[in-house]
Amino acid sequence: MTEKGRELADMMERRKVDILCVQETRWKGSKARSIGAGFKLFYYGVNNKRNGVGVVLKEEFVRNVLEVKRVSDRVMSLKLEIEGVMLNVVSGYAPQVGCELEEKEKFWSELDEVMESIPTGERVVIGADFNGHVGEGNRGDEEVMGKFGVKERNLEGQMVVDFAKRMDMAVVNTYFQKREEHRVTYKSGGSAAR
Template sequence: MNQAEHLFEDMARASPVGDARGHRRTLVRNGQRLPYQERIRLKKLAQRRGEREKKENETIGLKIGTLNVGSMTARSHELVDLMERRKIRIMCLQETKWKGSKAKELGNGFKLFYIGDDGRKNGVGIVLDEELKKGVLEVKRSSDRIIWLKMEMGKLVVNIMSVYAAQQGCADEEKEKFWEELDEEVRKIPAEEKLWIGGDFNGHVGGDNRGREETMGKFGYGTKNDGGEELVTFAMRHNLWIVNTFYKKATRHKITYQSGGTQSQIDYVLCRSNDKNTKDCKVILGESITGEIQRRSQRAAWSIHRSGESIRQGATGGDVVVYEKEERPREVHACCARHVQGK
């Protein structure tokens, strides 16, 4: 074998190994060696996954209100207008004075769930916007002073309750019955679920919170009376937080009821004591709901801003002008809460 033949034979023997090495596939990193269409597909999947995660983690602004309307007769349009302009998605109502145990569309997607035994007094309800009403799981109508509903809101189960406490002039038996019913209804709600209560409690809690710092703040208005003592005791029993009292505000941003020269704070919002993500709470002046027969009275609104993973109960959003009955001249005020829901 000559030298040329020997060289050729050596190259032939090495060629299988060389070919194997030459065709070895390089590891794919970051999809750079994938076909163009495949890279585009993977990029879109990553973008969609990122959008889903962002949506799950983002916070959602929410305003909740409580308002003693005096009567819902001929006021549906004004109420819807108020909620739309102020971006209030949940409204707790007292003194609706609508007889029946029903649900009614108010217009523009807003729906009212209500109960009333007498068309002349009492009655409570809850209004939800078009999106939130789809999440209602159940509605509990305890009496013409207490109504609450359970709803899904994102990953949360939230309970909204609207209450109207017996007035100071009512018999003691009626007052006791109200607090007993309210205790019973709150006990039905699992502790792990969110609870917001908005209502006209017809009581003054005052500003003395000594020994009750976990239930109420020191910025309540006026002097505590029997109705206020009942409210504070109720809140302590159920580990609730009286939101209105935790924020230092000017007097005009605290008052929720006026009659002649009398001013008081009787509308409150409550939530679980472990659900404290509120940034602010005050009365906002300047809204109006008008009527044909009754006088106007000014109703303010508590504005609560919360951040964190849950939402807080609250009240009407903004200064509200409501009817003032001829037989009972007064100024009434509404509470408003603005919350931020997280995941």
């Protein structure tokens, strides 16, 4: 973890990122530890071969952490008070397309529970890998998403849109047009995933 953690801290410092949600960490345990360059990682994982979620904070915000909820190796949240504002940061990692429906439903149930436990009036940011495509355009879903999604909507993408509607939230990355290289989330050899 030391090498990857330091790489992550260096990237955050370079890009001036103070709070970062990470998924598929594959780090086993329920801990908080310094990763260098003035950043601390709060994480949870039960198996070092799959899943795992975390939130990385700039050290100056660590004293603002009021609560850490480690729900599962797919969902965790941190509550911070920053300048009198309550901010809840939720990190999530949805099951991939090939996973069983039961596993997907468990993830969405855990995420719903975390969201419902947050008092009205507190701010919430979700940084998650939802493993779905919400699709291009937003016909009928303008209240929760922009028109710059990718590909056709799949079942997992529909689950994201339904969640956004239930929680009165938005799929923010669909409101901005991105260059092609910024739309690719995974690249290996000649193939790329979006």
